Amino acid sequence: MRLLDYKLPLLLILSIFPEFFALAQDYLDDGLYYYNRGLYYTAAGSFKRAIEDNPQNYRAHFYLANCYMKISEEERNSPTLIRKAIDEYLLALKIYPDFEDALFYLGIAYFKINDFHNASKCFDKVIQLNPKEIAAYYNIGLCFYNLKDFKKAKYYLEKYLVNKKKSDEYTENARALLKKISGENFNNVENEISLGSENIAYPLDYIYMNNITSYFNEDRGRYRKHLGVDIKAPAGALVYAIADGVVTWAWHDGGYGLKVMIDHGSLVTVYAHLSEISVNYGQKVRKGQVIGKVGDTGNATGSHLHFEVIKDGKYVDPLNFLGLR
Numbered sequence: 001m002r003l004l005d006y007k008l009p010l011l012l013i014l015s016i017f018p019e020f021f022a023l024a025q026d027y028l029d030d031g032l033y034y035y036n037r038g039l040y041y042t043a044a045g046s047f048k049r050a051i052e053d054n055p056q057n058y059r060a061h062f063y064l065a066n067c068y069m070k071i072s073e074e075e076r077n078s079p080t081l082i083r084k085a086i087d088e089y090l091l092a093l094k095i096y097p098d099f100e101d102a103l104f105y106l107g108i109a110y111f112k113i114n115d116f117h118n119a120s121k122c123f124d125k126v127i128q129l130n131p132k133e134i135a136a137y138y139n140i141g142l143c144f145y146n147l148k149d150f151k152k153a154k155y156y157l158e159k160y161l162v163n164k165k166k167s168d169e170y171t172e173n174a175r176a177l178l179k180k181i182s183g184e185n186f187n188n189v190e191n192e193i194s195l196g197s198e199n200i201a202y203p204l205d206y207i208y209m210n211n212i213t214s215y216f217n218e219d220r221g222r223y224r225k226h227l228g229v230d231i232k233a234p235a236g237a238l239v240y241a242i243a244d245g246v247v248t249w250a251w252h253d254g255g256y257g258l259k260v261m262i263d264h265g266s267l268v269t270v271y272a273h274l275s276e277i278s279v280n281y282g283q284k285v286r287k288g289q290v291i292g293k294v295g296d297t298g299n300a301t302g303s304h305l306h307f308e309v310i311k312d313g314k315y316v317d318p319l320n321f322l323g324l325r
Contacts, residue, residue: 098129
């Protein structure tokens with residue numbers, strides 16, 4: 001998406017106090033230099049300095065938020081970093097409420113932490129500002145799909161397909177979701193799944209304590225603790241859904257590499273660093289169904305499965321959940 005230029009209020013301020021804001025502009029330019037070269041930590045420092053010198057610099061807030069989002073991808077979508085990004089996007093929008101790019105990426109940030117309600121509000125505002133921004137139709141369609149509002153999901157996904165000129169993985173996903181919406185009843189899985197439940201399967205053919213290479217809540221430094229467990233396994237080993245559910249993510253996701261996320265109704269499971277994905281977004285899966293293969297995509301050192309369990313919105317120790325502790 002194109003970045004918007006400074007608007008009149010800030011231009012007037014700059015004209016009145018040009019020397020005061022020249023330094024902030026220098027920091028912004030430095031930040032953009034590093035940002036465009038993928039040096040996001042260094043860029044973030046420059047954007048912070050620009051904000052210190054001029055708290056009304058909404059572009060600095062916007063790019064600082066983008067830095068947090070980029071760094072979060074290296075940290076397996078760290079919720080802490082994503083929330084920092086959300087705070088900066090909101091500050092940019094407080095200064096400039098119709099900043100279309102900030103609204104769009106704020107929606108993406110909310111989506112990544114499963115706040116589909118607020119994400120949908122962001123994409124709706126983008127559409128109001130720019131009805132030709134077709135990516136917003138796709139994204140808001142996914143939001144309503146995850147919110148189980150299939151009538152609205154159908155409306156926006158159809159609008160997306162009408163306006164999309166070329167076929168790609170997103171048009172295929174949209175068509176697949178529309179087919180699912182039309183042909184099936186998408187209620188959440190009703191069977192309650194509990195810790196150590198017999199209703200679950202292992203995500204791999206075998207899991208022993210001596211092939212757990214990284215544990216839940218293990219301190220990984222920098223921004224957050226480990227949100228799952230890493231299970232050493234040979235490349236190409238089959239990965240299974242632990243219970244019945246609906247696939248809510250089935251593509252690459254930054255540091256996670258190829259990732260599958262499944263909504264089981266009472267909980268969500270995540271399978272990352274896959275070499276291959278065998279399911280599609282929106283697909284219903286059964287306990288023990290193959291969903292992919294072990295790999296080392298994303299930020300991975302060696303072939304393994306990164307496995308997470310999220311129950312009632314909180315990460316829990318997968319080993320306790322699997323009855324291995």
